Amino acid sequence: MPEFAISADPIFGTYALWVGTLLAIAGVILFVLGTLLKRDVSQVWLTYRGWLIMIPTLFGTVMLGRTASVLGVAALSVVSFKEFARATGLYKDWWHTCTVYLGIAGLAIATLLPDPTTGANGWHGLFRTMPVYVIALLMIIPVIRNKTDGQLQQVSLSIVGFAYMGWMFGHLGFLANSPHFHGYVAYLIFAVEINDIAAFTFGKAFGKHQLRSNVSPSKTVEGALGALAVAMALPWVLHFSFPHFGTTELILTGLIVGIGGQLGDLTLSFIKRDLGVKDMGQSIPGHGGFLDRVDSLIIVGPLFFHMDRWFHGI
Amino acid sequence: MEPWRYSPAADIDSTLPERFRSFPREPHLWMYVLRFVAALVMRTWVRIWHRLEIHGAEHLPQDGSFVLVCNHQSHLDMPCLGAALPISWIHRAFPAVAADYFFNNGPRSAFFAIMINALPFEREGDTDQSLQLCRELLQSDGNILMIFPEGTRSQSGSVGRFRSGIGRLVEGSDVLVVPCHLDGAHRAFPKGAVIPRPVKLKLRIGEPRDYSAHQTGRETVAQISRDLESAVRALGIGAPSKTQKYRARTPKNARNSPGRRLPGSRGSRDTVVMAPPVSIWIAGDVCDNPPVTNNDTLRRVRYAFDFSDSKMMQLFELGGREVSRAELSDWLKRDDNPDFQPCSDVVLATFLNGLIVDRRGRREGPQPEPETRLNNNLVLTKIKIALSLRSEDLVEILQLAAYGISQHELSAFFRRPxxxxxxxxxxxxxxxxxxxxxxxYRNQDPPPPTD
Incomplete structure (x- = not known):
């Protein structure tokens, strides 16, 4: 698929228009609350400003085409892993962190290379087997360094870091090889955010039973079910994002976003609780770390990718 | 199975600009790479453009922490001192620089933190805390602190008077101090010049000095500063720096090593990285910082909220103690009044607890016992609770009194000891x-800015 501009892609244009309008409305509301009604909106304003920077960056990167999108996802992997490493203490071990960075670069290269047998965009075979090589490298580092103290912990954390923030998240980058990438990525990000908001709203309104009391005390069963209902309806509402999808794909998409998104959230929650940190970092003022922002996509991305690959062969 | 022990980065809750400004900084891979490149560029520059000559490098201690003390003539001093150290030491060599100038905005903090590994030193605010930071740095093994005790660049090239900070830093500690003298820098890069002139520079490094035998005291502080000043002067006129008064310790390996090979660097590139004027300033004196007594706190809180005596007594009662008007008035007297009574920790704690109950309502269940030992952190915490202050309010209040502090720094006071x-x-x-x-709270005018 050649690189195309936004004007040639009505799906993406529609999303850009919607999100732009939403941001504008939110901006006006914040302005009215803050300046005219003198309410304290500084915290919300910080979050809003974060979105103001993130959304154009996101749209811009995707618009620049396949290469930029793949590199963008790789860059997100790198900063997410960096946050993970800083939160666990792995960051002091430069051997392992550098190897993981190398692995993430390898994933980006495999995503960009053409498949040697079919000539199609993206060498999926290499992408799929990348963990083999990276894990092997990570495992032999203690041998090379002739060091044993705490090495099992370092290696294990690096493998989790690579597999989770590099490889699984990297599937979102591999999706850029699909001709329908614009619609997919716009839908996934939009749906995941809506899903978050729905879980929060339903939880606030009807929440009584804690979903996982130890992992994330604020999440409720009611919120999760409400979010799932919204997520199931959303593929039909936004069917224009993937006009080639049949009923099966639409149902699966709803399930993947509705369940996977919340699982991604909870997964990061348990990691943060075990580490004893509140956010994975303060990279984006008002939002916490990058990892706190992309947590849902880490599970949704690969599941959606494999669903799409199963039905439409990417 | 025992759970793993994680060690998250200490600055995990800080934003990037805060991380650059805080000290000690967490190790960061990209930062180290950039700093290494910057060091190479600066070393190449001073060696080729200024034909830097280094004498006495064998005096540099090979292990343990030490302080490098040098005269200050220009922005070139930092790169020249840095060039005297092996390049593998760059990440543990810290020049102390004025925090209010070199760390006053995000990009600048990032630049100096990355490029020269600068330690932000508070000249005006909390000098004691900055000195404490330096001491902690020197306590951990193998760190090098670079200090320019004159506090400002000398325009004539002569060595100016050393300020007392260096004396306060090293009195009674077993950290070695290495005096250095850089010659020619004021001609090479005078104040106001844009591009350094290709003037030859000479760096002389003297024998390490040890002040561990010195008892602490103001006399000693002045003496140490004077001694180092004369040592640097002596190096400047080419005389060997020898004073009988102080035992100059020979570094462990110095005898056997025939002078360490100095780190040279190849390749030449125009440098854009200029070191800043490095200065350590001790503003005010120890005596300008009298301790805040419990009576002070009591008086000032009363004044801020304009509490009457009966209101004060009521607050004490809420805290769980009946207090007579006479008792109260003695606590509130000035300390030069003969009737003055010192207010004990438990009394102040009772009062502050009363204030909390008054403002926030009584807690259910058993009432907290007033602490018998108070410290500033506890006092601050109690007032914070009583007035339901958020950290941004605290920052704002301190700002009203012309004291700048970040929420991040502030949060350290409310941690568990x-x-x-x-x-x-x-x-x-x-x-x-x-x-x-x-x-x-009393709408009083802010004090004039202290400058």
Missing amino acids: GHRQFRECQDQILRRFLQGLQIK
């Missing part, structure tokens, strides 16, 4: 805070 990030609240901060309370 023994927590990694716990910091003791200095008297100065409590005093400013009480001042700020008066301004905020």
Whole structure:
């Protein structure tokens, strides 16, 4: 698929228009609350400003085409892993962190290379087997360094870091090889955010039973079910994002976003609780770390990718 | 199975600009790479453009922490001193620089933190805390602190008077101090020049000095500063720096090593990285910082909220103690009044607990016992609770009293003692805070800026 501009892609244009309008409305509301009604909106304003920077960056990167999108996802992997490493203490071990960075670069290269047998965009075979090589490298580092103290912990954390923030998240980058990438990525990000908001709203309104009391005390069963209902309806509402999808794909998409998104959230929650940190970092003022922002996509991305690959062969 | 022990980065809750400004900084891979490149460029520049000559490099201690003390003539001093150290030491060599100038905005902090590994030194605010930071740095093994004790660049090229900070830093500690003298820098890069002239520079490094035998005291502080000043002067006129008074310790390996090979660097590139004027300034004196007594706190809180005597007595009662009007008035007297009675920790704690009950309502269940030992952190915490202050309010109150502090720094006061990030609240901060309370709650005019 050649690189195309936004004007040639009505799906993406529609999303850009919607999100732009939403941001504008939110901006006006914040302005009215803050300046005219003198309410304290500084915290919300910080979050809003974060979105103001993130959304154009996101749209811009995707618009620049396949290469930029793949590199963008790789860059997100790198900063997410960096946050993970800083939160666990792995960051002091430069051997392992550098190897993981190398692995993430390898994933980006495999995503960009053409498949040697079919000539199609993206060498999926290499992408799929990348963990083999990276894990092997990570495992032999203690041998090379002739060091044993705490090495099992370092290696294990690096493998989790690579597999989770590099490889699984990297599937979102591999999706850029699909001709329908614009619609997919716009839908996934939009749906995941809506899903978050729905879980929060339903939880606030009807929440009584804690979903996982130890992992994330604020999440409720009611919120999760409400979010799932919204997520199931959303593929039909936004069917224009993937006009080639049949009923099966639409149902699966709803399930993947509705369940996977919340699982991604909870997964990061348990990691943060075990580490004893509140956010994975303060990279984006008002939002916490990058990892706190992309947590849902880490599970949704690969599941959606494999669903799409199963039905439409990417 | 035992759970793993994680060690998250200490600055995990800080934003990037805060991370550059905080100290000690967490190791960062990209930062180290950039710093290495910057060091190469600076070394190449001073060696080729200024034909830097280094004498006495064998005096540099090979292990343990030490302080490098040098005269200050220009922005070139830092790269020249740096060039005297092996390049593998760059990440543990810290020049102390004025925090209010070199760390006053994000990009600048990032630049100096990355490029020269600068230690932000508070010249005006909390000098004691900065000195404490330097001491902690020197306590951990193998760190090098570079200090220019004149505090400002000399325009004539002569060595100016050394300020007392260096004396306060090393008195009674077993950290070695290495005096250095750089010659020619004021001609090579005078104040106001844009591009350094290709003037030859000479760096002489003297024998390490040891002040561990010196008892602490103001006399010693002045003596040490004078001694180092004369040592640097002596190096400047080419004389060997020898004083009988102080035992000059020979570095462990110096005898056997025939002078260490100096780190040279190849390749030439125009440098854009200029070192800043590095200065350590000790503003004011120890005596300008009298401790904040419990009576002070009591008086100032009363004044800030304009409490009457009966209101004060009522507050004490809420805290669980009946107090007579006479008792109260003795506590509130000035300390030069003969009837003055010192207010004990438990009395102040009772009062503050009463204030909390008054403002926030009584807690259910058993009432907290007033502490028998108070410290500034506790006082601050109690006032914070009583007035339901958020950290941004505290920052604002301190700002009213012309004291700038970040929420991040502030949060360290409210940690458990023994927590990694716990910091003791200095008297100065409590005093400013009480001042700020008066301004905020009594609408008093802020004090003139201290400059």
